[in-house]
Amino acid sequence: MTQAKENAALAALDFVEDGMTLGLGSGSTAEIFIEHLGLRIAGGMKVQGVPTSQRTAECAREFGVPMVDADMVEKIHLTIDGADEVDPQFNLIKGGGACLLREKIIADASDRMVVIVDSAKMVDMLGAFPLPIEIDPFAMPLTAEKIYAALLKTGCEAGQTVLRQKKDGSGPLITDGGHYILDSKCRNIPDPVATARALAAIPGVMEHGLFIDVASVIVVGEDDHAKVMELSRE
Numbered sequence: 001m002t003q004a005k006e007n008a009a010l011a012a013l014d015f016v017e018d019g020m021t022l023g024l025g026s027g028s029t030a031e032i033f034i035e036h037l038g039l040r041i042a043g044g045m046k047v048q049g050v051p052t053s054q055r056t057a058e059c060a061r062e063f064g065v066p067m068v069d070a071d072m073v074e075k076i077h078l079t080i081d082g083a084d085e086v087d088p089q090f091n092l093i094k095g096g097g098a099c100l101l102r103e104k105i106i107a108d109a110s111d112r113m114v115v116i117v118d119s120a121k122m123v124d125m126l127g128a129f130p131l132p133i134e135i136d137p138f139a140m141p142l143t144a145e146k147i148y149a150a151l152l153k154t155g156c157e158a159g160q161t162v163l164r165q166k167k168d169g170s171g172p173l174i175t176d177g178g179h180y181i182l183d184s185k186c187r188n189i190p191d192p193v194a195t196a197r198a199l200a201a202i203p204g205v206m207e208h209g210l211f212i213d214v215a216s217v218i219v220v221g222e223d224d225h226a227k228v229m230e231l232s233r234e
């Protein structure tokens, strides 16, 4: 699996050009990309990155990738990020690493988003991976109830919604933005556009992990090569 992620990350470097400002995604695949980007920079390439999480900022620092603060950046040419699931229309589930709000802000502000995944992430229909939803902690059970209803109404086989916990078990996970994550076991999401719209309309939902019409390139890594798929979003 790691080799497949590495092959995807390496192939994504072909999209990077001197002078670019890059959105730097979060997660293990994005971190492999950042490590290789650091090697290119050490070899003379001139780019700067906008990190989508504190962890990614630490990774960029470690591998010598110059950073620009998200508050200061005027243009982002390209974002490279991983995903938890990708469907044939290039719709994504993201947020497995709890960074979906900042990832979506940066990807949406970019001219182009290149997604790097191993082939296990490619699905016919989104939803087997529990959908991460970033919510304000205030009145969490009321927001969770609205989410459950929205998922059912838009055709998901909505099951349990779980409040994500910290790995050390010391309480709910808090995102970089100070929010909770609810993981919704949808099982399938037959109409991602309708589900995305319904979730976005719920007060208390800061952002959901459905990335619709954002990615224009998917790089799928296998153990011995990577396949590049492109979609025109002109």
Ligand code: 5RP
Pocket: 025, 026, 027, 028, 029, 030, 081, 082, 083, 084, 093, 094, 095, 096, 097, 098, 099, 100, 103
């Ligand atoms: C973080 C994300 C990640 O991109 C997603 O979880 C994939 O991670 P990995 O590359 O480790 O499989 O959305 O919020």
